[in-house]
Amino acid sequence: MSKKLNIGLFGFGVVGQGLYDIIKTKNLNLEIKKIAIKDASKKRSLPEHYFTTDKDELLNNPEINTIIELINDTEAAFDIVSTALKTGKNVVSASKKMIATYLPQLIALQHEYGTSLLYEGSVCGSIPIIRNLEEYYDNELLHSISGIFNGSSNYILSKGFLENLDYSLALKQAQDLGFAETDPISDVGGYDSKYKLVIAAAHAYGVVIDPARIFNFGIQNLAADDMRYAREKNLKIKLVPVAKELDDQHVALFVLPKFVAEHEFLYNVEYEYNGVTVQAAFADQQFFFGKGAGGHPTGSAVLSDIAALRYDYQYEYKKAKSANGLNFTNDIELTIYLRYEDEELIDLLDFKTIDERYYSGTYKYVIGKVNLQKLIDNQSRIYDDKAFIAFADQLTGVSLASANNIT
Ligand SMILES: NC(=O)c1ccc[n+]([C@@H]2O[C@H](COP(=O)([O-])OP(=O)(O)OC[C@H]3O[C@@H](n4cnc5c(N)ncnc54)[C@H](OP(=O)(O)O)[C@@H]3O)[C@@H](O)[C@H]2O)c1
CATH class of the missing domain: 3.40.50.720 (NAD(P)-binding Rossmann-like Domain)
Structure with missing residues (x-):
C-alpha cells in the first residue's frame, strides 16, 4: 500500500x-x-x-x-x-x-x-536516464555516456544546419519562443549541459565532480564557415557532453561541440529535443530520445519521482558505493578541429597536427591532437580570438563509441 x-x-x-x-x-x-x-x-x-x-x-x-x-x-x-x-x-x-x-x-x-x-527531471526533462543509470545499469560497465542535453543550443544548431539561419538570428528566435534565456550563456556556453553531465556521471560512474573542474566550451563562436565545412563532409555540429571511462582507474568528463556523422543517433536529434547515448560493455549501444525541457515533459519526470516516493524509493548511489575507485582526470588527448586566425594559438595549445592546415577562402583550420588541460588553460584566449573548437573524431575516422581510448 x-x-x-x-x-x-x-x-x-x-x-x-x-x-x-x-x-x-x-x-x-x-x-x-x-x-x-x-x-x-x-x-x-x-x-x-x-x-x-x-x-x-x-x-x-x-x-x-x-x-x-x-x-x-x-x-x-x-x-x-x-x-x-x-x-x-x-x-x-x-x-x-x-x-x-x-x-x-x-x-x-x-x-x-x-x-x-x-531528481529525474533535472537531466534531459522527460528522458528517464537517472533511474536507468541507477537501477538498470547498476551492474554494467559503461564505456561512455554522451548526448544532447540542452534543447536551446540544439535548437540554434538545427536552425543553422537545417534552415541556414546564422547564430544570432537563431538565438533570437529561440529567445522569442522561450527556449533560451535572455542571458543565454548557460545554454549556449555548455554550462547547463555540464550540470546534467555531473549528475548523470554520479550515477553512471560513482564519481561526484565539482562542475568547476569540468571543461565546457560552447557554440558562441560557431561561424557560417564551420557549418559549411561540416556540411561538405556530410556532418553536423552538435553540443555534446561526454563522460567516458578511459581505463579501470580514470574517467573523463567534458562538454564540447562535436562533429556528428549520419550513422550516429545524435545526428537526427533536432531542435528542442534531447538524446542520450549509452555505450555499455554488454548491452552495447543504447539510445534514449525525448523532449528535454518544457512544463509538461519535465513535469512528467517530476511526477514519476513523486510516485516513487510513495514507496519510499531512494537512490542508493550504487556505483559510488561499489568503490570502483575511478578518478576524474583532464589529462587526455582529444582530436580537435580548430578554426583560428592567430598562429600563436597553435603553439599555446601545443597542437599536434594530424591533417595539413587547409585554407578555404577566408579562414584557416587545423585538425590534430590537443591535451584537454591545454584547452582549459587557454579557454578564454580561444573565446577572445573568436576561434572555434570541436571534438573531431569523425574527421579522423575514429568514433567515440568504438574507441577504447579518447583520440
Ligand atoms: N523550464 C524547463 O523546461 C526546465 C526543465 C528542467 C529543469 N528545469 C529547472 O526547474 C526549475 C524551475 O524552472 P522553471 O522553468 O519552472 O522556472 P520559472 O518558470 O522561472 O519559475 C520559477 C518559479 O520559482 C519561483 N521562485 C523563485 N524563487 C523563489 C523562492 N525563493 N521561493 C519560492 N519560489 C520561488 C517563482 O516565483 P514567481 O512565480 O513568484 O516568480 C516561479 O514560480 C529550475 O531550476 C530549472 O533549471 C526547468
Whole structure:
C-alpha cells in the first residue's frame, strides 16, 4: 500500500504549473497543501489560499511530508532542499545547477537523515536516464555516456544546419519562443549541459565532480564557415557532453561541440529535443530520445519521482558505493578541429597536427591532437580570438563509441 503524500510545492512557473496540470488529471494518493512563490502580486491560475511567500509555512508544517522544489534560484533552492531533508521530508527537485553544485552535501544529508532526494527531471526533462543509470545499469560497465542535453543550443544548431539561419538570428528566435534565456550563456556556453553531465556521471560512474573542474566550451563562436565545412563532409555540429571511462582507474568528463556523422543517433536529434547515448560493455549501444525541457515533459519526470516516493524509493548511489575507485582526470588527448586566425594559438595549445592546415577562402583550420588541460588553460584566449573548437573524431575516422581510448 503506497503512503499518502502531502505536498509542499516550491515554484509555480513553467515546471510547477506543468506538474500541476498533470497531477489534476490523475487520481493519485497525494494532495498539494501549499505552494510557495516569490512574487505575491502575480496573477495565478489557482485560488489565492494555495499560495504563500513564506517558505516556513511549508517547511515547518508537520502535515507536509514531501517537498517538490521547482524554483529558479540556486542558493534558495539548496536552502529549501537541505532544510527539508534535515527535517524528515522527502524531496523531488529539477534544479540541475543546484544539484550539480551541491551534490556531495545532498548525498551526505540523505545518508545522515535517512530522507530521499529524487531528481529525474533535472537531466534531459522527460528522458528517464537517472533511474536507468541507477537501477538498470547498476551492474554494467559503461564505456561512455554522451548526448544532447540542452534543447536551446540544439535548437540554434538545427536552425543553422537545417534552415541556414546564422547564430544570432537563431538565438533570437529561440529567445522569442522561450527556449533560451535572455542571458543565454548557460545554454549556449555548455554550462547547463555540464550540470546534467555531473549528475548523470554520479550515477553512471560513482564519481561526484565539482562542475568547476569540468571543461565546457560552447557554440558562441560557431561561424557560417564551420557549418559549411561540416556540411561538405556530410556532418553536423552538435553540443555534446561526454563522460567516458578511459581505463579501470580514470574517467573523463567534458562538454564540447562535436562533429556528428549520419550513422550516429545524435545526428537526427533536432531542435528542442534531447538524446542520450549509452555505450555499455554488454548491452552495447543504447539510445534514449525525448523532449528535454518544457512544463509538461519535465513535469512528467517530476511526477514519476513523486510516485516513487510513495514507496519510499531512494537512490542508493550504487556505483559510488561499489568503490570502483575511478578518478576524474583532464589529462587526455582529444582530436580537435580548430578554426583560428592567430598562429600563436597553435603553439599555446601545443597542437599536434594530424591533417595539413587547409585554407578555404577566408579562414584557416587545423585538425590534430590537443591535451584537454591545454584547452582549459587557454579557454578564454580561444573565446577572445573568436576561434572555434570541436571534438573531431569523425574527421579522423575514429568514433567515440568504438574507441577504447579518447583520440
Ligand atoms: N523550464 C524547463 O523546461 C526546465 C526543465 C528542467 C529543469 N528545469 C529547472 O526547474 C526549475 C524551475 O524552472 P522553471 O522553468 O519552472 O522556472 P520559472 O518558470 O522561472 O519559475 C520559477 C518559479 O520559482 C519561483 N521562485 C523563485 N524563487 C523563489 C523562492 N525563493 N521561493 C519560492 N519560489 C520561488 C517563482 O516565483 P514567481 O512565480 O513568484 O516568480 C516561479 O514560480 C529550475 O531550476 C530549472 O533549471 C526547468
